[in-house]
Amino acid sequence: MPELPEVETIVQGLKTTLSQQKIEQVRIYDSKLAKMLAGKQITGKRIVNIRRRGKYIIFELNEGLNLIVHLRMSGRLLYQQNERKPLRWVRAVIKLDNGLLVFQDRRRLGVMELSRSDDLNCRLGVEPLSPEFDSDYLGQKLAAGKRPIKVFLMDQAIIAGIGNIYAQEILFAAGIHPRRQALSLGDNEIERLGEAIRNVLRLAIRHQGTTVSDFQNADGTEGNFQNLLKIYGREKEPCLICQTPIKRIKQQGRTTYFCEQCQK
């Protein structure tokens, strides 16, 4: 479900409330999750910091331990001050000294693991909102990209955090056709693409992410960016710029919407 802006929204929502809280109890309700955490002990540890890397949520605990959560398609992390009526699809509950962190996951694809080192950095490319991400980096990676630009943008080893919705919004904003080969982009297009990546992601964070079905912030509220989507989910609707009906195609098994008039 969530991409960078949604994960960022969750992390911001949890950061101040969870920092310095102690983990009093961990309850697991899912066999796969139990296996992932088998033999690991986090009861009694304190949450020192919470941060995001790509689409991963990292709870930094004392003694150098990291609890890493990936919500995949339908996971949620909800913070509750007091125990409330039971929710569906609860896979784990972490009881803190002043509240509860509930891991809810309808499709059970989410992942939770405990690690000592930060091996995420080996798997993930740069953060698109960091200074490291500039036209030089993007241009250099694009030059080696034989795949379509849409698929390239979703490669977490190149840029961390862009998924299916934002890849499409970014390409629409940049006026680039999703089937263009990555290495075919010219200098102006690279510049435009970099700007679009930063602008779309920043705007989506400002609007607390996109809720099309499952996404909720840590306090249970939904995002607002779905009201600002310009291309995703709009098959056959007139393009907001040129009125041409929006097209829908498949790329590597994922749906892509685009305007063949505005995206060249």
Add this chain to the structure above:
DNA sequence: CCGCCAGCCTGAAGGC
């Protein structure tokens, strides 16, 4: 080495 696809899961929605 690289690109692609099935598989992992469940539930909602649409067709018949």
Add this chain to the structure above:
DNA sequence: TGCCTTCAGGCTGGCG
């Protein structure tokens, strides 16, 4: 009403 198919915001491993 109910059954069947398709689809969904992600990632991985294995195949060609």
